[in-house]
Amino acid sequence: MRRLFLRAKAVLRDVLKPVTGAILGTIAVGLLRGTRYFNPDRTANFFASVTRVIGPWLPEHKIGRANLTAAFPEKIPAEIDAILTGVWDNLGRVGAEFAHLDHLWDLDPEHWESRRIEPAPGAIEKFIALRDDGKGALIFASHLGNWELPALAAPAYGLESAILFRRPNIAAVDRAIQDIRSVNMGTMIATTHDAPLRLAQALQKGVHVGMLVDQHFSRGVDVTFFGRTAKANPLLARLARQVECPIHGVRIIRLPNHRFRIDLSDEVNPVRDAEGKIDVQGTTQAINTVIEGWVREHPEQWLWLHRRWR
Known part of the structure; x- marks a missing residue:
């Protein structure tokens, strides 16, 4: 029965x-x-x-x-x-x-004081350097502040970009979200089985590849995050091992009065093994160490509500 x-x-x-x-x-x-x-x-x-x-x-x-x-x-x-x-x-x-992503980005480097978006010191120069170096780059982000806005930064500075994203389970929601994101976020690549190949091909063509990397990933590598072991997605480090290119982190910090500050980290040096090749676990740890530093600065703006440690 x-x-x-x-x-x-x-x-x-x-x-x-x-x-x-x-x-x-x-x-x-x-x-x-x-x-x-x-x-x-x-x-x-x-x-x-x-x-x-x-x-x-x-x-x-x-x-x-x-x-x-x-x-x-x-x-x-x-x-x-x-x-x-x-x-x-x-x-x-x-x-x-x-719902207003296509209207929020209004950074004007000459008059940022009166705009919604302001750059952190040196951020604009770093974006311009990435745009003009003739190479692709790997850009990581985290669920900090408004984590949708960093994807708008690359097109705003003329950087060709590809963003990895996870599709919602409900088809109608997926279509509505893609309509909003398609305005000025560059190429959107869903997390399907061929996503790593498409991202690697984009990097080889000089495209700047961005992704969120701070959530639990059951098939990931072990990293130490806030003193505890967590599983982290190693995809970014694996792509760096496959296609040697710069690695940077980007974050959007929420400010008072509905304003934001965009910041681009210095280049994150990958960890290398005895043969000089990029070590996936060590590089993933280096990335998560940067993110931990960000979260410690603004803990109230990070998404603590998911089971990061399991």
Whole structure:
């Protein structure tokens, strides 16, 4: 009887999955499109106020608290709570800002004080150097600040770029997101089986390849992140081993009054083995060490809500 019940439950789940996916997809697409009709700053404030209230009631809040407590054992509970409030605030703002991606990037190097985007010291010079060196480059990013915005930086400076991304499971949401991202993000490459080959080919042609690298990757290599072992995606280091090219990190930090600061790291020197070839694990560790430094500067802007350590 129990086996029959479980079988019936599985069949019902399979039958309802397309229906629930369609419903959720319709809601998500409607929300994305509807948000575009409202002022982006007011919408970001509203979304942030909602996520600050709802977030602590969700299971991810418990994950975030455990992650922060382990990463910052010296912080008292009130400090942890303050960081978590900032995490939910940032997440709500990212959601609202996503619908306006094609309007947010307004960096003017000559008059950045009056614009939404400002460059960190030396950032513009670094972007120009990447553009003019005639080579491809590997650019890593993390879920810090607004992690969608870095993909807009390369086209803004005339860099040919290719961005690795993961498709949403719901087709309608995927189409809506691609419509928004396609405006000025360069070539978008989905995480399919042939993605590494396509990325390597892009690098060999002088394209600048970007990807987010700070989430758990079950088939990854071991790195130390905030003093604990975590699995990290080694794809960027493997591409560097295959196609020798510069490695940089890019981040967008959230500032007050709906403004952002873009920063490009100095070149990250890859770790090499005894034969002089790039060591995948060591280079992946070097990248994650840079990201840890970023997160320590702005812990309230990083996505602590996923199970980074398992």
